[in-house]
Amino acid sequence: MILAIALIYFAVLIVGAGLITMRQVKSSGDFTTGTGTGGMSWIVVCTTFVLIPLGSGHSMSLWEMATVGGMGAGALLWAIAVGAIFLPIMMLFLGPIARNTGYKTFPEITKAMYGRAFGWFHAAVSTSSMSGIIAAELIGTGVAIYTLSGGALSLTPAIIIAFIFALLYIFFGGILQMAWINIVNSIMLIIGSFAAVAGTVIWVTKNVANGMDGIMDYYKNSDMGGGYLNQYTNALQPTTILSIIIPVALMHLCAIAVSQGHNIPFFAAKSNKAIRKGVYLAGVINAMSAVPWVLIGVIAFALPAVMSTIAPEEVGKLIVPAAALMMLPKPLTGLLMISLLSATLSTAGSITLGSAQLMTTNIIKDALFPKMSDKHELLLTRVMCIVYLLVCLFMALNLPVIMPVFFFCFMLNIPLFFCYITGMFITINKVTCNLTLIAGYIVAFWWTFVPPANVPYPFNDTTWAVIAVSFIFGFLLPIILKKQGKMSLNQMIKVSRGQAEARIAD
């Protein structure tokens, strides 16, 4: 019943949006960046960008950290970091910068800086590094579907259903279809998940001694740091900040700043103003969207009645779906699961679209068939969506661990990020850029697979080591050797615009 509500909702929404937008898609540009529509307005940019970085990491991982991870409400600091720091940095600074170049993909930008081979390399690294995220999203969606079926469906067919929905999310109308679905889903995400919190509170008030204060009493008496809210301060210990929060935040910023899938709304925006205008709305929706999952998780964690229904090793994964099944009326559980699937499917859909675009335009077309017609490019982009998602499905079904692979893949974007930022603003130097890539990847593999002894803290951590090496070779060295390098891309754009304006004035 609950599963049927959620699946019917998505089927109707996805097919409806697909049918409306499919007629508007006449070229590959329409499919990937909506070029034929005059660009996305601020509200579409805002809702699309809010939902893209908001996946299973913002919902399932957070309730896991809040409960079995022992962080309590402190897990919400992650959502503050994403909603209040990362989103504004992207929407105010990095998004408009990428859009100003006039190119439609990141490898096109880096190709203009460092040559064709670098563009191919960037496309290949970016595509493969994002596959780990999609595998995680497919598993997350599969777990939700599996739980809602009450075990009637096993995990494998549930993940395959997730694959089908992720593909259909973008297959017919590309970015236009995704934009329509995301507007509806961002509203559903907030309404559904907060309604579920209200339902949970009502259940607790009726069924738990001392109501919501009884939940607080549980944490005060537990060994989780002497109180539920104290977890905020526990999460802010210097070692936690230096070893976890800063490197994870920097790694995400570096990886996502040069990820095509995450930047699609910026390339598709009507203007820079359309990117910036929704920044407050985006920050608030994104940061608040994590609250219900964490709240329901910490409430359920304090209730033996809910905990007794889950196997101990599955508490982290299943606590919120299990709590919903026990405490909420069926329509409300359906609504909560629609919220969860809105979060996970939008991320999987947009990254699939971005990766298919890079594989088609920046690798296959650029390297092998430069004269490919637009019709064939559109067809091939759709085929690549299927191929790419099938690879991610294979990973989701077969990899024994996802998170370490996911983080390792993410780390490979750090040297690319430094080459991108330096080439954009300081100087274009191919030699230092190649050195950055070689040194960065040697350190990434070395530190991960044969960790060296006697490296001082915090550089014994792989992420810090890769950041340090990329900073030295990708940022400091090009500044020292600035005379040997070429003008930065930003300067080149300014000069060519100045020349064009001078010609018009003449």
Added chain:
Amino acid sequence: MAWLWLVIIGQLIGALVGTFILNLIWRGLHPGQGWFGKTE
């Protein structure tokens, strides 16, 4: 029940303050362009 509201309102304030500070930095770097950028 108060703790629940504290978490929700705290998160809201956190999101607004963070975004406000970054918007302030953006304005400092782009003088005369207003909160959401008057000119392109």
